Amino acid sequence: MDTLADSDLLHLWETMRRQTLPRRAAALLAVAAPDLASGRLAGLSLGERERRLLDLHAHCFGARLACVADCPQCGEAFEFELDARALAAGLPVPAEAAPTRTVEAGDLRVEMRLPTVADSIALADEHDVRHAYSRLLDRCLACTTRTGEAMAPQALPPALLDEAAAWMEAADPAAELMISMACPACDAVFGEPLDLAAFCWAEVEARAPRLLAEVDALASRYGWSEAEILSMSRVRRDAYLALVLS
8 A cells, every 4th residue: 555645635635525435435545556457446345445445544644543423322422543453453354356156046046246346436326225225236136037037136035135135244244344332421332334435535635725735835935836845755845834934
């Protein structure tokens, strides 16, 4: 995982700010992991995406994840911290590419695959949960009868749909990271999903205005271009900023 250059961060902030979180996450990974070809990135399993986002956060923004949660039992809001490196170390090793499975039941043959980065991007604009689920089935399940006739996944028996869901969860347990916590007020134990794309993008949103302010200050004093300022090492840029502010 490469570090994220300041110029790249500003470019991502400018071009991706109106995009969905899955698109932002993919764009961040594409820049920070240039070894990932676009097709390979699109085909990553969601668990592998989460592992890479933890790595990206630790490398580019630090390992600390500052979290806030509301207790569903008593309503208490509380803060806590997580360590991205420790979380990554505790994850099961995910399959980089989404594996497949074929199930035959009666007259039906069902080919299943895990949801991928491409699927998350395609469904990100879908606000109706049922419709999103139906579209996910269309993307991840291919169903035929013994005679070769195609069948809509939505028409499968509930037992086969449950089997597909159980296989996806077991084959990619890191696809959705759930954090278990105890409320400090009432000791209730509950779990909340950890949205790593949101954490990473929050860092981009926080850093971009600071970078623009640095460029403004140094360009106003010395007449340097944005590219010249952003290409400076952190040490040199901070030294010039100290002179400007002195």
